[in-house]
Amino acid sequence: MKNSKKKTMRFYLTLAGIKVLIKVLQLCGRNATHVPGRKAINICPDFLDQIDKPEFIIGITGTNGKTTVSNLIADVMQDNGYDIIDNRFGGNIDSGIASSLIKNSTMGGHMKKKYAVLEIDERMTTKIFPYVKPDILVCTNLFRDSYKRNAHSEFIAGILNQTIPSTSKLILNGEDLVSNHLAPDNDRVYFGIACEDEKTTSTNNIIKDVVACPKCGAKLNYEYIRYNHIGRAFCPNCDFGSPEMDYAVEAIDYEKRKVHIRTPKGNMEVKLLGDNITDIYNTVTTVAALEEFGLSAEAISRSFEKMKIAGTRFNCVEVKGKKLITDVAKGQNPIAVSRVCDFVRHEPGQKAVVLIVDDFYDRQDSSENIAWFFDTDFEFLNDPGIEQIIVGGFRCPDMHLRLLMAGIPEEKIVCCDKEPDTAAYVDFDKVDNVYILHDIYTTQYAKAIQKSLSEQLEKEGR
Known part of the structure; x- marks a missing residue:
C-alpha cells in the first residue's frame, strides 16, 4: 500500500x-456509494489524505467515455486475476472515491487490495x-459539457x-488537440484511429473548439477531422500540432467484429464492441491503458472476447423482426448527444427516434439550462x-x-410531455427500428x- 500521512484519532x-x-445502509438495501464518503x-476534512x-x-x-473505459479496464484486469478496487457502483467525485477506499480498508485504515481502477x-x-x-492517468478527451459545471x-x-x-504516466487521445497537450512534462503515450471508413469520416458539426493555434494564434491546418475538433492538425507558423500515435487503430472489420490495433509491442486484434466511433475510441483507449499497465496482447484480446457494452448504456432487443434500441445520449452534453x-x-x-433527454437531476434543485440544445447537432436527425x-418530457x-x-x-x-407515453406514438407501419435516446437520469x-x-x-402479432 502507498504510505499516507500520520493518522489522527479523529480519522x-x-x-x-x-x-x-x-x-x-447495506442492510437497508442501499449501495452506500456517496453518503459514507x-x-x-x-x-475529517483530510480523510482522503490519511487513509x-x-x-x-x-x-x-475526460468528458466522454470515461465510465465505459473504466469498466472495461476493470473487467479485463479482473478477468486476468487481479483483485481490484473500483468505483463503478459509486461516484467519480471525492466522496465516491472515499467510499470505495473505506469499503476496502481495515479498521485501522490499511488497504486490503493492491490495485485500483478509478473513474x-x-x-x-x-x-x-x-x-x-x-x-497511470487516462484522459479520453476534453469537450464542452454541462455549462453549469464545466463550461x-x-x-x-x-x-x-x-x-x-x-508522477502520473498519461495516456492521451492523440487526435484531441485539447487533451493531448496536458501536463507537457509528464511521461505519456497517445492513442487514436489511423484508418478511414464510412463510420469514421468527418462530420459537419456546429462546434469546433480548436480553430486557432493556442501558442501563436494562427489558423490551424487540419489534415482530417473525425468530429468536432477530433482529428489531426498542425500550425503553419509554429511547432504546435498533433503527436504521433503509439496505439493506433489501423483497420476495423465490421463483418468479423474485429479491431486491428498497432501498439509499441506489435500488432493485436480485439473484439469490436460497437459500431459507433466512440466505441472504437473506447476500445483503443482501454487497450493502451492495459498494455501500459503490463498485460500482454494475448491476455487483453482473450478477455475482450467476454466483454460487452453495459446494458444501461446501449441495449438492443429484437421483436418480430424489429429492433428496439436504447442508447445513452448524455443530457446537457452537446458532443455526446451529437455523436448518438x-x-x-x-x-x-x-x-423512429424517441428523444427523452431532459435532465431530471438538474431539475430537482434548479431550472434546467437548455442552451446546450443549440450546440447539439440535431441536424443529423x-x-x-x-x-x-x-420528443418526450417537460421540455x-x-x-x-x-x-x-x-x-x-x-x-x-410528435411531442409528448410524459416520457413513458411516447411509446404510444411509434408507427410501426413506417419504421423498421426504434432508437430510444435517453439521458443517464431517464434510463x-x-x-x-x-x-x-x-x-x-407481441400483442399485434407483427
Missing part, C-alpha cells in the same frame, strides 16, 4: 463510525489528486494542468431514413422548436418504453 473514530454506517470528509491507498492506481478522466470526474481533480495520485474545454484543461501529479444522433442516421433501415421523431416544446430549426419537417415530429423511462414497444409488437 480512526470517523472510519469506525462510517464502517458502521455502511453496514446499516461525504460524511467521512465532512467529519492508505492501493500500491497501483489507474485513473480515468475520476475531471472537475473534481482539485479535491482528489492532492491525495489520490494515479500511477469550455480549455477551462477544464486548465484545471487538469494544475492538478495532474507529476450521427450514429443513428447512419444505421440501416427506416427509423434531418435524414430520409428517419421517419419519426417523438418538449423547446426541443420541438430546436428540431424545426434543424430543418426537420414538422409532420415528422428507467427508456427501459419502460422499450418494454412497452415490445409488448405492443
Whole structure:
C-alpha cells in the first residue's frame, strides 16, 4: 500500500463510525456509494489524505467515455486475476472515491487490495489528486459539457494542468488537440484511429473548439477531422500540432467484429464492441491503458472476447423482426448527444427516434439550462431514413422548436410531455427500428418504453 500521512484519532473514530454506517445502509438495501464518503470528509476534512491507498492506481478522466473505459479496464484486469478496487457502483467525485477506499480498508485504515481502477470526474481533480495520485492517468478527451459545471474545454484543461501529479504516466487521445497537450512534462503515450471508413469520416458539426493555434494564434491546418475538433492538425507558423500515435487503430472489420490495433509491442486484434466511433475510441483507449499497465496482447484480446457494452448504456432487443434500441445520449452534453444522433442516421433501415433527454437531476434543485440544445447537432436527425421523431418530457416544446430549426419537417415530429407515453406514438407501419435516446437520469423511462414497444409488437402479432 502507498504510505499516507500520520493518522489522527479523529480519522480512526470517523472510519469506525462510517464502517458502521455502511453496514446499516447495506442492510437497508442501499449501495452506500456517496453518503459514507461525504460524511467521512465532512467529519475529517483530510480523510482522503490519511487513509492508505492501493500500491497501483489507474485513473480515468475526460468528458466522454470515461465510465465505459473504466469498466472495461476493470473487467479485463479482473478477468486476468487481479483483485481490484473500483468505483463503478459509486461516484467519480471525492466522496465516491472515499467510499470505495473505506469499503476496502481495515479498521485501522490499511488497504486490503493492491490495485485500483478509478473513474475520476475531471472537475473534481482539485479535491482528489492532492491525495489520490494515479500511477497511470487516462484522459479520453476534453469537450464542452454541462455549462453549469464545466463550461469550455480549455477551462477544464486548465484545471487538469494544475492538478495532474507529476508522477502520473498519461495516456492521451492523440487526435484531441485539447487533451493531448496536458501536463507537457509528464511521461505519456497517445492513442487514436489511423484508418478511414464510412463510420469514421468527418462530420459537419456546429462546434469546433480548436480553430486557432493556442501558442501563436494562427489558423490551424487540419489534415482530417473525425468530429468536432477530433482529428489531426498542425500550425503553419509554429511547432504546435498533433503527436504521433503509439496505439493506433489501423483497420476495423465490421463483418468479423474485429479491431486491428498497432501498439509499441506489435500488432493485436480485439473484439469490436460497437459500431459507433466512440466505441472504437473506447476500445483503443482501454487497450493502451492495459498494455501500459503490463498485460500482454494475448491476455487483453482473450478477455475482450467476454466483454460487452453495459446494458444501461446501449441495449438492443429484437421483436418480430424489429429492433428496439436504447442508447445513452448524455443530457446537457452537446458532443455526446451529437455523436448518438450521427450514429443513428447512419444505421440501416427506416427509423423512429424517441428523444427523452431532459435532465431530471438538474431539475430537482434548479431550472434546467437548455442552451446546450443549440450546440447539439440535431441536424443529423434531418435524414430520409428517419421517419419519426417523438420528443418526450417537460421540455418538449423547446426541443420541438430546436428540431424545426434543424430543418426537420414538422409532420415528422410528435411531442409528448410524459416520457413513458411516447411509446404510444411509434408507427410501426413506417419504421423498421426504434432508437430510444435517453439521458443517464431517464434510463428507467427508456427501459419502460422499450418494454412497452415490445409488448405492443407481441400483442399485434407483427
